[in-house]
Amino acid sequence: MSVSLAPAVLPASSEVLRAEVRQFLSEELAAKRFVPGCDKWLGGFDLEFSKRLGDQGWLGMTWPEAYGGHGRSALDRYVVTEELLAAGAPVAAHWVGDRQSGPSLLRYGTEAQKLDYLPRMASGDHFFAIGMSEPGSGSDLASVRTRADRIDGGWRINGRKIWCSSAHRVDSFILLCRSEPPTEDRHAGLTQFVVDLRAPGITIRPIHLLSGEHHFNEVIMDNVEISDDCLLGEVGSGWAQVTSELAYERSGPERFLSTFPALVALLQRLGKAADRGQRVAIGRLAAQLRALRGMSVSVASALDRGDAPNVEAALVKDLGTRFEGDLVEQIRLLVETEPEYGAEDELNRLLAESFLHMPGFTLRGGTNEILRGVVARGLGLR
Amino acid sequence: MSDEIRTLLLDSLERLLRDQCTPERVEAAEQGGYDPELWQQICDLELHRAALPESQGGVEADLSLVTEMLKLTAASALPAPAAEALLLAPWLVTLAAVDLPEGLVTVSPAGKALSVMGEDGQLVISGEVSRVPAGRYADWLLTVANSGDGECLLLLRQDQWQVTEALNLAGEARDTLLFNEVSLSAEQAVNIPGGSAEKLWQLGALARSAQLVGALRRAQTLSHTYVQERSQFGRPLAKFQAIQQQLALLAADLEAASVMTGLAAMGFATGDNGDVAAAKVQAGQAAGMGARIAHQVHGAMGFTQEYPLHHATRRLWSWRDEYGSETHWAHRVGEQLVNLGADEFWPWLTA
Ligand SMILES: Cc1cc2nc3c(=O)[nH]c(=O)nc-3n(C[C@H](O)[C@H](O)[C@H](O)COP(=O)(O)OP(=O)(O)OC[C@H]3O[C@@H](n4cnc5c(N)ncnc54)[C@H](O)[C@@H]3O)c2cc1C
Numbered sequence: 221m222s223v224s225l226a227p228a229v230l231p232a233s234s235e236v237l238r239a240e241v242r243q244f245l246s247e248e249l250a251a252k253r254f255v256p257g258c259d260k261w262l263g264g265f266d267l268e269f270s271k272r273l274g275d276q277g278w279l280g281m282t283w284p285e286a287y288g289g290h291g292r293s294a295l296d297r298y299v300v301t302e303e304l305l306a307a308g309a310p311v312a313a314h315w316v317g318d319r320q321s322g323p324s325l326l327r328y329g330t331e332a333q334k335l336d337y338l339p340r341m342a343s344g345d346h347f348f349a350i351g352m353s354e355p356g357s358g359s360d361l362a363s364v365r366t367r368a369d370r371i372d373g374g375w376r377i378n379g380r381k382i383w384c385s386s387a388h389r390v391d392s393f394i395l396l397c398r399s400e401p402p403t404e405d406r407h408a409g410l411t412q413f414v415v416d417l418r419a420p421g422i423t424i425r426p427i428h429l430l431s432g433e434h435h436f437n438e439v440i441m442d443n444v445e446i447s448d449d450c451l452l453g454e455v456g457s458g459w460a461q462v463t464s465e466l467a468y469e470r471s472g473p474e475r476f477l478s479t480f481p482a483l484v485a486l487l488q489r490l491g492k493a494a495d496r497g498q499r500v501a502i503g504r505l506a507a508q509l510r511a512l513r514g515m516s517v518s519v520a521s522a523l524d525r526g527d528a529p530n531v532e533a534a535l536v537k538d539l540g541t542r543f544e545g546d547l548v549e550q551i552r553l554l555v556e557t558e559p560e561y562g563a564e565d566e567l568n569r570l571l572a573e574s575f576l577h578m579p580g581f582t583l584r585g586g587t588n589e590i591l592r593g594v595v596a597r598g599l600g601l602r
Numbered sequence: 603m604s605d606e607i608r609t610l611l612l613d614s615l616e617r618l619l620r621d622q623c624t625p626e627r628v629e630a631a632e633q634g635g636y637d638p639e640l641w642q643q644i645c646d647l648e649l650h651r652a653a654l655p656e657s658q659g660g661v662e663a664d665l666s667l668v669t670e671m672l673k674l675t676a677a678s679a680l681p682a683p684a685a686e687a688l689l690l691a692p693w694l695v696t697l698a699a700v701d702l703p704e705g706l707v708t709v710s711p712a713g714k715a716l717s718v719m720g721e722d723g724q725l726v727i728s729g730e731v732s733r734v735p736a737g738r739y740a741d742w743l744l745t746v747a748n749s750g751d752g753e754c755l756l757l758l759r760q761d762q763w764q765v766t767e768a769l770n771l772a773g774e775a776r777d778t779l780l781f782n783e784v785s786l787s788a789e790q791a792v793n794i795p796g797g798s799a800e801k802l803w804q805l806g807a808l809a810r811s812a813q814l815v816g817a818l819r820r821a822q823t824l825s826h827t828y829v830q831e832r833s834q835f836g837r838p839l840a841k842f843q844a845i846q847q848q849l850a851l852l853a854a855d856l857e858a859a860s861v862m863t864g865l866a867a868m869g870f871a872t873g874d875n876g877d878v879a880a881a882k883v884q885a886g887q888a889a890g891m892g893a894r895i896a897h898q899v900h901g902a903m904g905f906t907q908e909y910p911l912h913h914a915t916r917r918l919w920s921w922r923d924e925y926g927s928e929t930h931w932a933h934r935v936g937e938q939l940v941n942l943g944a945d946e947f948w949p950w951l952t953a
Contacts, residue, residue: 223853223857225861226864227868229865229868229869238952302952306948484944485944487940487944488944490940491943491944492940492941494936499936499937500929500932500933500936501936502932502935502936502939502940503879503883503931503932503933503934503935503936503937503938503939504883504928504935506935506936506951507879507880507931507932508883508884509951510880511862511881512858513951513952514861514865515857515858518861532857535854536854538850538851539854539855591850592846592850592851593847593850595850595853596846596847596849596850599849600826601829601830601845601846601849602840602841602846
């Protein structure tokens with residue numbers, strides 16, 4: 221059986237960094253520079269906050285210094301990300317770029333692309349979106365139909381991408397296209413490009429979330445002409461590249477901490493008046509969190525060693541994203557309150573943010589059904 | 603403790619269990635759950651001494667290793683009080699700096715129920731200790747009691763108690779031992795540091811967590827084999843997505859319990875940080891969920907006495923309630939967090 225999660229702990233050296241991040245966050249909070257929220261890695265878009273993180277050296281942490289990075293370990297980055305998530309900080313602007321587009325550029329990009337993008341991403345001046353899904357291609361990503369056709373010195377792109385988070389306010393996206401007609405090998409003939417979202421021929425249409433937020437976009441590409449410099453990696457290697465990008469996308473602590481601030485607010489509200497049943501419920505949730513964090517650190521350590529824990533990441537994401545929802549469902553039964561969007565009361569506000577974002581938890585980055593399929597394959601059942 | 607010794611111990615245990623601890627043998631030891639010959643073979647390999655210091659013939663096997671051993675014995679449903687004899691008894695005698703008694707040694711966390719009277723060196727005990735693993739077979743019972751001057755380890759001999767038999771759901775002996783004004787010799791009561799009873803309770807919970815993980819691994823392995831061998835509608839059950847999804851859920855819960863148990867074993871020496879509690883909560887939860895899924899994918903076959911799945915699942919249903927249920931441990935964590943306060947929650951989680 222090939223699921224293997226070895227218990228691991230973060231190195232003591234990361235704890236110095238943790239203290240620095242906590243100090244920074246408490247100063248930000250004291251200065252009222254952000255309001256803690258749930259699912260702010262998706263919904264908390266704050267260019268200035270991201271810029272301040274860049275100033276601290278907490279963006280592009282693991283990238284080489286030659287590209288504006290800070291040459292730190294993946295576990296150091298883990299500490300920073302989990303601290304930001306636990307604090308409910310508004311990290312959405314840089315999240316995608318820092319987590320997956322940057323590492324993809326680093327791995328597959330040309331020297332020129334790396335020098336062009338990475339320093340600006342690490343300083344908090346250039347942001348990325350993801351261009352994978354299409355109206356006809358969700359879970360079945362290999363079926364994408366956006367076409368890239370060769371032209372003199374470059375490519376012409378036609379097609380539609382959908383569900384592109386924050387595409388209306390970030391700078392670029394990594395686009396998955398079909399560059400050759402489909403053959404029997406569904407994964408062949410796919411290619412990735414780095415594309416400027418303001419390029420001529422691109423139209424960005426808002427799609428509003430059920431909460432009313434403008435988060436999603438449809439990105440329509442009508443004869444968009446891009447130069448060869450925009451090609452990311454190899455022509456025809458898009459599937460392998462997008463798969464490695466998904467490994468970054470699936471493995472982080474945002475897959476179990478999206479609603480964590482609500483649990484802190486629950487403790488705040490109940491205080492020492494918590495009755496036995498409430499204490500048991502809090503303890504149970506805390507125990508589950510401890511286990512999830514242990515698993516997540518285990519995956520992060522495996523990644524740091526250079527392993528490819530794709531099955532393990534899928535397993536933890538399945539468990540963690542279900543937990544994010546269970547957490548708030550339990551809280552509402554414990555306190556019998558009425559969640560209200562933007563409410564003065566912190567718990568009511570956080571619950572509202574959580575419930576209105578909850579449908580996304582078990583869909584984004586690969587649905588839980590698809591993840592369990594990955595796990596089942598890892599277990600040798602498919 | 604070197605990797606070599608670690609591998610050697612685990613390999614020799616695994617081989618012995620594979621060759622000797624067959625489902626037939628486990629079945630034959632039903633109604634009590636003890637196979638003295640099999641246990642003797644474990645002792646012949648000196649595995650029951652592994653956790654002892656070298657001065658006592660052990661190799662100072664650390665908790666990570668001993669909990670791995672317990673996962674193996676649990677996966678094979680070894681008919682013997684493995685947690686008590688391989689981990690808890692060696693830990694107690696090491697703590698008290700006394701020799702491990704000869705014969706089958708069991709342990710109970712319920713010694714506080716005994717009344718201990720008299721002076722140092724001339725103690726008399728009375729009372730009952732209930733739910734003692736392998737009570738009817740044991741030569742010795744080790745437990746922690748409160749005497750006049752603090753906690754003491756009692757080393758009680760089989761001729762000092764009367765047995766009332768009882769079983770857990772797995773058919774393992776969980777007997778009541780009655781002590782009726784029994785005089786102890788001086789060596790039978792040894793003073794130990796305060797807080798040892800609590801430590802024993804935690805260590806027992808950790809041991810049961812490891813055993814739950816081991817038994818659940820067994821249920822998982824049987825399920826995987828079964829769904830690949832059994833066909834319906836012209837294809838193996840494993841090809842049905844509904845089956846795959848169920849087994850992925852089982853795997854997720856099992857891995858959570860396994861990682862948490864591993865962390866608790868690694869950190870046990872450094873004090874109570876909530877890892878043991880989290881491990882027992884996860885393991886107990888995984889046990890219920892996992893047993894249900896394993897039975898569901900087995901259909902009626904898994905519901906029979908003939909098929910060995912119940913050797914794992916009846917242990918899951920028993921062990922999750924021993925040394926504190928999920929509720930017990932969750933309550934403790936909840937208490938701790940409420941007392942720490944909201945601001946200390948995240949630091950607690952990341953400490
Ligand atoms: C909050 C959020 C942000 C997102 N951001 C982006 C982004 O920035 N860029 C981007 O490209 N995409 C983004 N997505 C899209 C996301 O990747 C897709 O939603 C996801 O891959 C699922 O595709 P779908 O929504 O088309 O659902 P579908 O694939 O149509 O699935 C619908 C249901 O059917 C189930 N299903 C599908 N196939 C199978 C199968 N083989 N077996 C069993 N069940 C199956 C699914 O699990 C799901 O329950 C985002 C999505 C969300 C929710």
